[in-house]
Amino acid sequence: MSKCSICDHEANERVRIPSFQKFRISCERCGTYIISEEAESFLMNNSEIGGQKYILSGYTRNATLTKKSAEISTSNINDIIGSAKIPSDPLEAIDTLVLYLYHESTKKTPDSFIPLTQNDYPLIYSKNLNEFNFYIRKAIELGYIENDTYDASSEYRLTIPRGWIHISELNKVTRASNQVFIAMWFDEKVNEIWENAFKPAIKHVGFNPIRIDKTEHNEKIDDKIIADISKSALLIADLTGQRQGVYFEAGFAVGIGIPVIWTCRDDHKKKIHFDTRQYNCIFWKNPEELKEKLINRIEATILIKKP
Numbered sequence: 042m043s044k045c046s047i048c049d050h051e052a053n054e055r056v057r058i059p060s061f062q063k064f065r066i067s068c069e070r071c072g073t074y075i076i077s078e079e080a081e082s083f084l085m086n087n088s089e090i091g092g093q094k095y096i097l098s099g100y101t102r103n104a105t106l107t108k109k110s111a112e113i114s115t116s117n118i119n120d121i122i123g124s125a126k127i128p129s130d131p132l133e134a135i136d137t138l139v140l141y142l143y144h145e146s147t148k149k150t151p152d153s154f155i156p157l158t159q160n161d162y163p164l165i166y167s168k169n170l171n172e173f174n175f176y177i178r179k180a181i182e183l184g185y186i187e188n189d190t191y192d193a194s195s196e197y198r199l200t201i202p203r204g205w206i207h208i209s210e211l212n213k214v215t216r217a218s219n220q221v222f223i224a225m226w227f228d229e230k231v232n233e234i235w236e237n238a239f240k241p242a243i244k245h246v247g248f249n250p251i252r253i254d255k256t257e258h259n260e261k262i263d264d265k266i267i268a269d270i271s272k273s274a275l276l277i278a279d280l281t282g283q284r285q286g287v288y289f290e291a292g293f294a295v296g297i298g299i300p301v302i303w304t305c306r307d308d309h310k311k312k313i314h315f316d317t318r319q320y321n322c323i324f325w326k327n328p329e330e331l332k333e334k335l336i337n338r339i340e341a342t343i344l345i346k347k348p
């Protein structure tokens with residue numbers, strides 16, 4: 042039998058794709074994926090990647106689940122590892138498990154039991170079976186899931202009401218983004234407002250600040266900006282420095298209905314390209330002042346709309 046290129050488990054299928062130096066591999070753990078010969082030898086010979094193979098397993102397995110066939114090559118392997126949606130803590134891992142059972146049960150009926158096998162741990166990016174079993178046990182202890190008998194069982198379903206209440210809470214959280222996008226001048230002269238005003242103010246109100254540093258990216262940056270703004274609950278546009286990019290990003294947010302808070306350093310007031318009275322711009326002299334004003338404005342702009 043041939044082996045899986047990622048996890049070394051025996052593969053159900055390993056097919057050479059004619060006229061390409063690639064294989065299609067089916068593994069009970071990693072799902073079905075395509076890998077180039079070059080990427081395969083990279084995995085074999087690069088010992089540093091060893092500790093991150095579980096990320097690849099999780100990625101290919103989840104792609105199989107959504108009927109997208111993952112393709113691994115030497116040019117995308119680091120991107121896959123860097124951008125995979127790995128649960129950031131045990132609670133998120135448990136949530137991922139509960140969501141998996143939920144999605145499977147929507148294909149059947151809520152009373153159906155969903156099997157989990159010893160090869161299913163990549164579903165929630167667990168590193169091994171022990172870690173997976175740990176989350177299953179904790180999900181049972183939390184009352185989110187139950188199994189069909191009291192002996193060692195490998196079939197589970199959501200509990201009523203706890204499990205289903207938890208799902209509806211998770212769905213609410215994913216719908217209401219907690220991301221705030223900052224459009225600003227990337228210059229040392231205003232950098233301190235990111236560290237000492239924007240970041241602390243946004244975190245203070247329970248949101249997650251993000252910005253994109255244009256100097257670190259190539260021309261494809263605009264796609265990423267558009268995607269990140271679309272996922273945000275709010276955009277803050279600081280007009281200090283009169284950057285065109287800031288006007289563009291704020292304009293895009295307005296266009297798709299995302300609220301925008303305008304800010305500007307006091308000495309740049311006269312240079313602003315529109316009538317700021319109409320937009321109620323926050324003028325600031327120092328980061329401390331901006332932070333205080335921002336907290337109040339954010340609360341007024343979005344928090345009051347929260348249920």
Ligand SMILES: [Zn+2]
Pocket residue numbers: 045046047048049050068069070071072098
């Ligand atoms: Zn595998």
